[in-house]
Amino acid sequence: MYNVSINLLDATPRAVVAIGTDYPDGFLLARHRHRRAQLLYGATGVMQVRTPAGDWVVPPQRAVWIAPGVEHEVLMLGVSTRSLYIEADALMLTGECQVLEVSALMRQLLLAAVEMDLEYDQQGRDGALVNLLLHELRAAASLPFHIPLPRDPALLMRCQAFLRTPDVHQSPAHWAGELHVSLRTFGRWFRAETGMSFSQWRQRACVLLALARLAQGEAITRIALDLGYDSPAAFSSMFRRTLGQTPRSLRDQ
Missing domain, CATH: 1.10.10.60 (Homeodomain-like)
Structure with missing residues (x-):
């Protein structure tokens, strides 16, 4: 799924919704929040995420975890993103926001996830892909890219x-x-x-x-x-x- 707002897909009966989005250089995604948690991965460019608790700088090939309900804005500097919107009962990492290392395996899984059907087969190949993605997320290392x-x-x-x-x-x-x-x-x-x-x-x-x-x-x-x-x-x-x-x-x- 590409270039569509999570607001239109939030009610999808799946634990994970994957969306790819291309942004013009310098685009500011205005302050907002999501009901689901978000993993925001920048395949290219740099993201600067701001919440009331501080700023996070996200280099290329890294991702930022944003907990459900956290108000945030994002400055996109030449960024093409792959986002996972995750129900809280499927995965909850610590803290409101953190930058994560993205393994080579996770990178390929993120790229594949946006190609899945929205209501993917939970017992089939796509369901296994999502489960593996969640396992990789739990094991991802947190990076010190936060300015409190x-x-x-x-x-x-x-x-x-x-x-x-x-x-x-x-x-x-x-x-x-x-x-x-x-x-x-x-x-x-x-x-x-x-x-x-x-x-x-x-x-x-x-x-x-x-x-x-x-x-x-x-x-x-x-x-x-x-x-x-x-x-x-x-x-x-x-x-x-x-x-x-x-x-x-x-x-x-």
Whole structure:
């Protein structure tokens, strides 16, 4: 099934509905929610998913799990998607949202799933395909591609401003001054709101925002300088410490 809204198919009497969709580059899927859980896989391009709890950057050949009822919007950067909409009693992963590794087997199963009949034979080949997909999903590794956002309005506003113009050299002392609290109070406050220290959050935000630009083919040197790194080598080192791969290797993927 291709290029059709889940809203038209939600009542289908099957545990899994598979839909393939092609999006124009830069398309923003406005804030919405689904009754079913969603596995959103990007066969090409990069997706940036935003929920009230934070942002997730989804590189090519990875997927994002979105729990039932979670409000979200998605920026599609050259993306062709394959989505599974899953009834809660068939599969429920932990958390509201997470980026998942997609195995070679899962990738082929996702591509095959959108070719199935909507009301597929649950006892036949397509039913076995769906069951295998659900087994692969349960075993999929979660990836650290999440930028958590605070709930406090003042701190949230400051974090959102940083995500618009990231700078690896912004200091916690600068943020504490702008928010009129001591450095120690700011450190405790930031960790309580995001689950991370400020330096960890700043580093992850810069790396994941860079990842989205890399996947669109931007030069490593340009990205490194825009983020405030002293050199492409310094940027590559930080990138590898955070994601376990160099910018070049991820771009080539």
